[in-house]
Amino acid sequence: MTDTVLETLMLPLDEGMLGLSDGDKALFLRARMGRELRTIPAAVLTCEQSFAPDRDALDQAGYKVVAETDETGFSLVLALPTRQRQESRALLARAVKKAAAGGIVLACAPNTEGAKTAEADLDALAGLTGKLSKNKCRVFWATVSPGTINTALLDEWLQLDAPREILEGAYFSRPGIFAWDRIDAASKLLTDNLPETLAGKGADLGCGFAYLARTVLERAPGVAAMDLYEAEKRALDLAEQNLAAFKGKKVLNGIWSDVTKGIEGPYDFIVSNPPFHQTGKADRSDVGQAFIRTAAGGLRSGGTFYMVANRHLPYEATLNDVFGVVEMIADEGGYKVIRAIKRKGK
The missing domain is CATH 3.40.50.150 (Vaccinia Virus protein VP39)
Structure with a gap:
């Protein structure tokens, strides 16, 4: 092509x-x-x-x-x-x-x-x-x-795309990465629906500047470790800055990789706001579907996957194919939050 x-x-x-x-x-x-x-x-x-x-x-x-x-x-x-x-x-x-x-x-x-x-x-x-x-x-x-x-x-x-403080100094970010100067509404909806009982070792697939991961660590004291996966190194470097307060307190690992090629694990839980654009403006549901399959492969038996997506994106068939339990736990502002549990014994 x-x-x-x-x-x-x-x-x-x-x-x-x-x-x-x-x-x-x-x-x-x-x-x-x-x-x-x-x-x-x-x-x-x-x-x-x-x-x-x-x-x-x-x-x-x-x-x-x-x-x-x-x-x-x-x-x-x-x-x-x-x-x-x-x-x-x-x-x-x-x-x-x-x-x-x-x-x-x-x-x-x-x-x-x-x-x-x-x-x-x-x-x-x-x-x-x-x-x-x-x-x-x-x-x-x-x-x-x-x-x-x-x-x-x-x-x-x-200097136009240099890292800088955003949101009154709450985070470091830079132009060019996803939702660089704000908290993305979809990610906010996901964090609003994550339980404080998350525990063990988790992962954030497509971590961006680490809003999701930092919120998990702030609200769920039972989380001992998190791996942060991000394809864009410029974002991953910012994530490390934004999680500096947890250094030495939690086991954190930034991984610069293409999530669709697979992840490490096994994880007790995974959170994600999968990308639905690569280059260009067209929706790419195949990328999110690959994230779903990767998450299922990286979870332990009985582990939980929390994801958010635009309501219209066709992810349910893939979720039902690779997870034992799938339920939508929020539907608001054009976004849906889904909780999926990996089948026992898988």
Whole structure:
């Protein structure tokens, strides 16, 4: 299947408008795997990706992939701006910062996900030297030189997605992660319906900045340990900060992984607000269904799974397939909270 964003990103290289010379090195920020990436030799490319599924795909394809690189001086820096404006601007600023003098920053985004805005942002930051449109996407680039970089804007934008205190200092968060500046209504409904009798070893699947996990630890004194699973390392690092008060009091373990590939265990209980988007805006019920199956596999016999989801998402069939008892314990504000108990002897 063609990745139209990657295809469009590579267009200036495929058509010979841009290129790499011997000794050049390239960096791909927010990289993701696709056959279109083969335009750039793997030997010269460093991929930066903090999202575990994309990290794993790149690694399996033989690319050098890191969560974050300190290296600079790249002849070509590719970037995929995100829909979140602050994160996107910070990404473009990092791309300019990572490029060598005379190097190229090359970016692409779908028209429906802020391509025109991202193009204008790179122009304001470093001055565009080219652009193309195809596949309902825009690809645009800038040649990095001291004379064209807006240094004041560069310094400002580099800090736009930095970790910061939110909710009057209650948590640390940063733009770009899920519900970054608030308590998500679905997660709040789930915590409102969790019993204070939770005990033993638990897990939070897709922990975000650790609102769920911290609430469990604050309200359920019988919980001795929790594993926090999160695909986005930027969120997992924040979770560690937000659980600092429990360090040395509870056994806590942050795990940067793709939950759909399985978890450790066995656990006495699992809580989760599964994601229903990956890239793009379309609902992805398959991701939540994979979380459900993973939870069932990670629980001890008789263990309990608590999850919240948008009311319309079709999870009941999967829940009934892998759990012995399934019941909806809350239905409010467009969300449903479900408690499921693993069959004895399974």
